[in-house]
Amino acid sequence: MRMSKIVRTGANLLYPFVLIFGLYVIMHGHLTPGGGFQGGAVVATGVALVIVAYSFEEVTSMIKKVGMKARESIGLLLFIGAGVAALAAGAPFFSNILANSGLLFGQTVPAGPNPGDLNTAGVIPIMNVAVGIEVWGGLAIIVLYMLSSIPEEGS
């Protein structure tokens, strides 16, 4: 069953917007509803949209199994690296060493009602990004492996 031209053009058109919205949910995980897992699932939905619209031979030029496996591994390494970095700085495991330090994500949260500052919360946004990349690769590779087992179409 080959998808129609409408489906393929719509998937091409929607793919960058879904990707940007998912990355926004990941990046604002410590301020708004959602976080690493939710944003990663939204991004993986955009990848699954493209995977559904094309056949396996066409989709491998855009989305590769090696890239998705690499995303999964990089996310896990970044998450455990954030924990070990706190250990290396002399603090307990997974301690929030970057909060209120003035470095990356190190601003102090202003008092009172405010719309939220992106540059706060220390290690938590880094962990959100790690979980987001990991979920992106993990959920996309499930759908990609399902598509790769479909026999050759056209009969």
Add this chain to the structure above:
Amino acid sequence: MIEVAIHTLVIAGLIASALMVFYFRDLLAATLAAGFFSFLISVEFYILQAPDVAISQAAIGAGLTTAIFIIAIRATSRYEGGQP
């Protein structure tokens, strides 16, 4: 008052889409009805003030599960076998 009306509409839509999943013989249409069921569940979560769960449900239930079902239908046949 308006909340009761929205709840009633959402729950009526849930029952209607669940019955559609049961009665459709075209499996692609049944899959899309299941995706619409998931979307209505997500709206219900949002009304009940759980936006976190609503984002998860909309992404996993309405997006990825529908994609997996569509890929499974592509590998098999589109119409349900047995009695016509």
